[in-house]
Amino acid sequence: MRxxxxxxxxxxxxxIQTRGFWFGILLVPLLWLMASQVPLILARKGTPxxxxxLIDATAGERxxxxxxxxxxxxxxxxxxxxxxxxxxxxLKSGQALPAADKQPQAxxxxxxxxxxxxxxxxxxxxxxxxxxxxxxxxxxxxxRGHLSEFEGRLRDWMREERLFKPVGVDEEVPLFAVxxxxxxxxxxAPPILRFWSANxxxxxxxxxxxxxxxxNFRSREYSRLGMDxxxxxxxxxxxAQLMSFNPRKxxxxxxxxxxxLLRQWAPSAFVYLLWIAVFSISQMLxxxxxxxxxxxxxxxxxxxxxxxxxxxxxxxxxxxVGAVMTLxxxxxxxxxxxxxxxxxxxxxxxxxxxxxxxxxxxxTLLLDSWLLPAFVLYxxxxxxxxxxxxxxxxxxxxxxxxxxxxxxxxxLLMMVPLVSIAFIPKDPNGxxxxxxxxxxxxxxxxxxxxxxxxPPLREVIGTLVLLLLSDVAVLWGCARIFKTAVLRTxxxxxxxxxxxxxxxxx
Amino acid sequence: MRTHYAYxxxxxxxxxxxxxxxxxxxxxxxxxxxxxLVDEERQExxxxxxxxxxxxxxxxxxxxxxxxxxxxxxxxxGSVYGFLGPNGAGKTTTLRMILGxxxxxSGELSxxxxxxxxxxxxxxxxxxxxKGLYSKMTATSVIAYFATLKGLSSARANQxxxxxxxxxxxxxxxxxxxxxxSKGMGQKVQVLASIAHDPELVLLDEPFSGLDPVNQEVLEDxxxxxxxxxxxxxxxxxxxxxxxxxxxxLIILGGGRGLFEGTVSEARSLLPIRITLxxxxxxxxxxxxxxxxxxxxxxSNRWRLELEPGASASAVLExxxxxxxRLRCFDVQDPDLHEVFVHLVGPSAREAALR
Numbered sequence: 001m002r003x004x005x006x007x008x009x010x011x012x013x014x015x016i017q018t019r020g021f022w023f024g025i026l027l028v029p030l031l032w033l034m035a036s037q038v039p040l041i042l043a044r045k046g047t048p049x050x051x052x053x054l055i056d057a058t059a060g061e062r063x064x065x066x067x068x069x070x071x072x073x074x075x076x077x078x079x080x081x082x083x084x085x086x087x088x089x090x091l092k093s094g095q096a097l098p099a100a101d102k103q104p105q106a107x108x109x110x111x112x113x114x115x116x117x118x119x120x121x122x123x124x125x126x127x128x129x130x131x132x133x134x135x136x137x138x139x140x141x142x143x144r145g146h147l148s149e150f151e152g153r154l155r156d157w158m159r160e161e162r163l164f165k166p167v168g169v170d171e172e173v174p175l176f177a178v179x180x181x182x183x184x185x186x187x188x189a190p191p192i193l194r195f196w197s198a199n200x201x202x203x204x205x206x207x208x209x210x211x212x213x214x215x216n217f218r219s220r221e222y223s224r225l226g227m228d229x230x231x232x233x234x235x236x237x238x239x240a241q242l243m244s245f246n247p248r249k250x251x252x253x254x255x256x257x258x259x260x261l262l263r264q265w266a267p268s269a270f271v272y273l274l275w276i277a278v279f280s281i282s283q284m285l286x287x288x289x290x291x292x293x294x295x296x297x298x299x300x301x302x303x304x305x306x307x308x309x310x311x312x313x314x315x316x317x318x319x320x321v322g323a324v325m326t327l328x329x330x331x332x333x334x335x336x337x338x339x340x341x342x343x344x345x346x347x348x349x350x351x352x353x354x355x356x357x358x359x360x361x362x363x364t365l366l367l368d369s370w371l372l373p374a375f376v377l378y379x380x381x382x383x384x385x386x387x388x389x390x391x392x393x394x395x396x397x398x399x400x401x402x403x404x405x406x407x408x409x410x411x412l413l414m415m416v417p418l419v420s421i422a423f424i425p426k427d428p429n430g431x432x433x434x435x436x437x438x439x440x441x442x443x444x445x446x447x448x449x450x451x452x453x454x455p456p457l458r459e460v461i462g463t464l465v466l467l468l469l470s471d472v473a474v475l476w477g478c479a480r481i482f483k484t485a486v487l488r489t490x491x492x493x494x495x496x497x498x499x500x501x502x503x504x505x506x
Numbered sequence: 507m508r509t510h511y512a513y514x515x516x517x518x519x520x521x522x523x524x525x526x527x528x529x530x531x532x533x534x535x536x537x538x539x540x541x542x543l544v545d546e547e548r549q550e551x552x553x554x555x556x557x558x559x560x561x562x563x564x565x566x567x568x569x570x571x572x573x574x575x576x577x578x579x580x581x582x583x584g585s586v587y588g589f590l591g592p593n594g595a596g597k598t599t600t601l602r603m604i605l606g607x608x609x610x611x612s613g614e615l616s617x618x619x620x621x622x623x624x625x626x627x628x629x630x631x632x633x634x635x636x637k638g639l640y641s642k643m644t645a646t647s648v649i650a651y652f653a654t655l656k657g658l659s660s661a662r663a664n665q666x667x668x669x670x671x672x673x674x675x676x677x678x679x680x681x682x683x684x685x686x687x688s689k690g691m692g693q694k695v696q697v698l699a700s701i702a703h704d705p706e707l708v709l710l711d712e713p714f715s716g717l718d719p720v721n722q723e724v725l726e727d728x729x730x731x732x733x734x735x736x737x738x739x740x741x742x743x744x745x746x747x748x749x750x751x752x753x754x755x756l757i758i759l760g761g762g763r764g765l766f767e768g769t770v771s772e773a774r775s776l777l778p779i780r781i782t783l784x785x786x787x788x789x790x791x792x793x794x795x796x797x798x799x800x801x802x803x804x805x806s807n808r809w810r811l812e813l814e815p816g817a818s819a820s821a822v823l824e825x826x827x828x829x830x831x832r833l834r835c836f837d838v839q840d841p842d843l844h845e846v847f848v849h850l851v852g853p854s855a856r857e858a859a860l861r
Contacts (some may be wrong), residue, residue, distance in 0.1 A: 006654050014642060295638020300700070303605045303632035304655040306624065487607055 003305040007313025008320065015284050015321040024280060025325055028273070029332035049130050050176035051166060052205065053137045057147060058191060063181045063213065070212030071132060079127045083110060090122040132205055135166035137178070147180070147194075154178055154196055161198070179209055190217040263452045264428075266365055268421045270375050271449045273329055275418055278382050278444075279411070281322035282390045285314060289394040290403055298486055307483040315387055322383055330372070374451045381464075382444030384471045386410065392478035396485040396498070417445030428453030437463045440470035477502040557616070558583040558707050558738035559604065564613030566599055573599040575762045576613070581740055581755070586733055588749040588756030589742035590843075592851050595759040597742045598635055601709050604740075605632055618707055628657040631705035635712045635742075637693050641685035645671060648684055649699045656703035663702065670698045674724055690721045697728060701737075708732060710741035714748055726752065746843040760851040770843060777841035777849055779819055781811040783826075784835035795825045808835075 015021055056064035091114075111125055137143070141157055143150055163172035177197035184190050191213050195206045219229040292298045301310055365371065389410065397403040416436070424433045428450040436446040437455075443463045447455070484501040559581040566574045574596040581587040591597050602608045604617060606624040617623040623630050639648050649667035654660055671680045676694060684692060693716055701708055713729075714722050729739055729752060743749055749756055750770055758766040758773070766773055778799055785807050797817025802810045813819065819838040826833060 003655055006651070010640075010651055014640065017642065291640075296634050296636040297638050297640065299602075299607070299634040300632060300652060300696075301655070302607050303623075303630065304627055304652065487602070 001309075004309040004313040004316065007301075007305065007310060008317035011288060011314055011317025012320045014288065015318065016324060021321065021325070025328040025332075028276075028329040029336060032333060032336060049173075050132050050205065051135045051169075051173050052132050052176055053141075053178045054134055055137075055143050055150075055178065055180045057143075058181055058183045063191060063216065066216045067179070067181065067209050067212045068134065070215075071134065071208060074208060075130050075132070078131065080110070082128050083125055086125050087111075087114060087118070087122075090119050091117055092119055132176075133169075135169065135173075135175075137175075138164040138166075141178075147182070151180075151194075151196070158196060158198060177205060179206070181213070188221075190214065262365055264425050267371065267449050267452050268425055270371060271417065271421050271445050273326060274375065274379055274382065274445060274448055275414065277322050277326045277329075277379060278386055279414060281318050281325070281383065282386045282410075283407070284321060285318045285387050286390050286394045286403055286407060287400070288318070289314065289391060290397065290400050293395070293397070293486070294399055302487065307486055308479055310486075311391055311479055311482050314391065315384070318387065319380065319383055322379065326375070326379060330375075370451055374448055377464075378444035378448045381467050381471055382441075385441055385444075385467070385474055386414075388471075388474045388478040392481040392485070392498075395482045413441065417442050417449075420446060421449060424449040425453075429455055434459065438466065440467050443467040480504065556582060558585075558618060559587075559740065560616040561600070561604070562614045562616075564600070564603060564610045564615065566596075566603060566608060566610050572762050574603070574610075577759075577762070577764050578613075579757050579764060579767055581738060583738050584733070584736050585738060585754040586729065586752050587738070587740040588753035589740060589759070590744075590746070590749055590756055590847060591742070591759030592744075595851070596762040597759060598711060599762075600759070601632075601711055601742070604709060605630070628703065629706045631656075631700040631703065631708040633697055633700040633708075633710045633713055635715075637696050637716070639684045639692060639696055639699070642683060644681050644683055645676060645687065645695045646680045649695060649702050652699040653702035656705070658703050666702045666704075667698070670702060671695075674698065674728060690717050693717060694721060694724065697725060701728070701732060704735075705737060707738045708740070710739065712743060713741055714743055714745055722748075746847055750843045758847060758850050765850045766846070773843060773846045774841050775815065776846050778815060779813045779817070779841070780839045781813065781819055781822060782808070782835060782837040782839070783811060783833065784808045786832035786834055796821050798822065 054064060054067060056062075138157075141150075141154060158175065158178075161174065163174055165172050176199065177195060180194040180196070182192040182194060184192060193206065193209055193213060195209070197206075219232075222229045222232050292301065298310075305313070390407070393406040393410075394403050397406070420433070420436060420442075424436075424446060427433065433446060433450055436442045437450065437459060444467065447460065447463055481498055481501045557580050559579075561577055561579050564574060564577045565572070577596070577600060589597050589600070599608065603610050604615060604623055606617075606622045606627070615621060615623075618626045618629055620626045640651075643651065646664060646667045649670065650658075650660065650663035653663035653666055658666065668677075668680055671677055674694060676691060676698075679687060679691060684695065687695065697710070697713060700710070713725055717725060726748070729741070732739055741752075753770055755767070755769050756773065757764050766776065782804075787807065795811075797813050799812045799814040799817075801812070804810055811822070813822065823836060826836070
């Protein structure tokens with residue numbers, strides 16, 4: 001026992017002293033940080049303003065103003081959203097942001113109105129750079145009334161990806177798009193948007209213009225047919241209300257809120273962590289075994305310890321590495337959650353925006369549920385299963401290259417639970433999830449994924465017992481292979497040979 | 507508490523026990539029982555007096571390949587024992603059986619009085635043939651680690667590691683990582699790791715291979731120091747001069763069998779002594795000299811004599827004086843271990859190499 005412990009300690013220290021280990025620990029919070037902060041930063045800094053030229057080639061030439069108004073409204077809405085985000089943490093304590101107006105309102109006026117509610121040192125809000133800016137075309141692209149002739153020139157000009165300096169802009173910019181508004185084929189048909197842009201991936205701008213044109217056309221048609229546009233707008237705005245209930249929840253708490261959604265999907269994140277943890281530390285185990293095997297340290301070790309002590313020591317040592325790694329991940333997630341909470345401030349929570357409530361819900365979920373204990377349990381049991389197999393197979397290989405033939409197969413088998421992450425939360429107690437739960441190598445991942453959906457107790461216990469039994473069986477069989485194979489040299493063992501060793505016939 | 511061990515086997519094995527143990531065992535054996543009961547204390551006493559390691563008719567096969575066949579040997583306590591043999595002679599397999607990593611198909615082992623080295627593993631040190639260490643650990647910590655696995659406390663192991671590194675010229679590298687050491691230094695560190703727990707029996711598989719002459723001398727010093735402290739050393743080697751200089755006894759293996767076991771001088775006496783003899787005048791009748799097996803004239807008054815086994819050169823010299831031969835040269839060439847080795851394993855080794 002003392003020897004197993006000595007081996008475990010060395011294994012642990014050896015692994016946590018590698019750069020890869022710390023990189024692995026930092027990677028998860030780093031990814032989390034990027035996932036949560038980068039979109040916000042990008043939204044704040046804004047994508048570079050896109051320059052758009054608008055040509056109204058319709059007979060009445062009234063659509064230009066319609067589109068212009070629509071784009072401006074969208075832009076001020078966006079400014080207002082940023083303004084609300086900016087205001088929330090700067091409100092005096094105890095003050096809440098008034099409910100948003102339906103009508104967009106200029107932020108500058110809002111700041112004046114909100115002045116008395118805000119902290120003294122709030123400063124002034126700087127609006128984000130606009131998403132789109134309407135510009136006049138350069139002289140060589142002057143509209144001369146003929147569509148095909150203009151589009152010929154336009155095509156050539158845009159193909160060259162030229163920069164130009166529009167009126168009112170200080171620098172040379174590329175032309176993102178040219179929108180040509182055209183009458184429909186008949187007087188009762190809606191207008192046509194001919195949208196020229198080298199960027200066909202981002203459809204936001206063309207969607208907005210189409211939206212503006214459609215609304216305008218519809219309201220004109222309503223008037224023509226003698227219907228009141230405002231009444232229609234009112235009717236169109238009405239929508240059936242969705243209230244979602246979960247029968248498993250206590251009376252009065254049946255309503256499904258964001259916390260419940262989070263509860264449904266958070267296990268998936270844990271399955272990812274579980275998977276990465278099991279996969280990466282199995283790899284660690286394999287590497288250290290192959291190192292000892294290829295440079296014959298194993299022989300020295302086995303003159304001092306029994307193969308079983310060696311195997312136990314390695315399993316425990318690397319499990320400890322895995323525990324530190326996952327604790328590091330979960331700890332940093334919890335810390336970052338609280339940090340976000342702290343910086344956002346209580347006032348932000350009062351604002352009840354989804355982005356702000358998320359960290360609190362996540363923190364509550366982490367600290368007050370079965371997630372963490374389940375994670376620890378399934379981590380240990382899942383790790384033991386894979387680690388034993390890896391050790392047994394690794395003990396038959398002379399170098400990493402030989403071992404990779406085996407690990408490839410194991411990685412392939414491990415892909416199943418990874419793929420299942422995507423669909424199990426949608427039907428956590430469905431037939432696929434149930435069947436997968438009863439396959440021991442998949443039990444930890446699948447049951448972890450189902451943990452929030454309150455799977456039937458007999459299934460939880462049944463699969464757990466099966467997993468435990470198979471862990472014991474796998475450990476026993478693998479210890480037998482390990483004992484025989486670990487000092488062997490020459491070709492890696494065949495499957496028949498492995499089976500013989502397990503059965504003790506060799 | 508009196509514990510009894512039972513040995514069973516053929517009469518020959520019992521005979522061996524009988525040879526080095528005292529009368530009470532003899533009585534037990536004489537009474538006709540195949541099982542000889544040995545009192546533990548007495549056995550301990552016998553061990554201390556005579557044998558550190560003994561193999562009796564040990565065989566081991568892998569599939570159809572007979573790695574070791576009917577090998578018997580006995581290593582006296584406190585001696586340096588050479589394990590000689592060409593590649594594939596079964597040296598490493600024998601060492602692994604001694605260490606308990608492999609169990610023999612038949613035959614018996616006694617390591618420091620115990621039937622398995624695993625039971626006395628903290629008193630045994632081992633250096634494998636292919637050398638390797640944990641590259642990321644420091645020299646001190648790697649030596650200390652192996653010593654703790656042999657039962658030393660962590661503090662004591664560290665102290666021993668530094669002490670040994672200092673004593674054998676590696677003090678400056680005590681805190682350097684193993685990967686920064688040269689191959690020779692790494693090998694010395696590994697030798698020190700195998701002896702840091704002050705073992706009673708050390709098994710060294712090719713300890714000299716890969717070392718430069720200076721480091722070979724350091725290693726010889728280490729072995730001499732170990733022997734001086736009463737440690738029994740068994741080492742395998744291809745280099746006959748090391749065996750000649752260091753070994754009290756040796757075994758020459760070939761094809762998994764023991765071809766010779768005994769002292770270096772016993773080994774030498776396997777081959778005849780040769781004498782180159784030159785006289786002032788020609789053609790004396792040399793055949794009638796005592797103990798001369800054959801002679802070969804190299805010139806009119808120069809001969810090369812080969813003596814019969816066991817004959818001594820001084821008797822020849824004496825006979826020359828008796829006959830009043832006027833000698834110009836009388837050069838005695840003892841056969842060296844190299845010749846004995848080639849003589850014993852040459853044919854089979856060459857055969858194996860060509861196979």
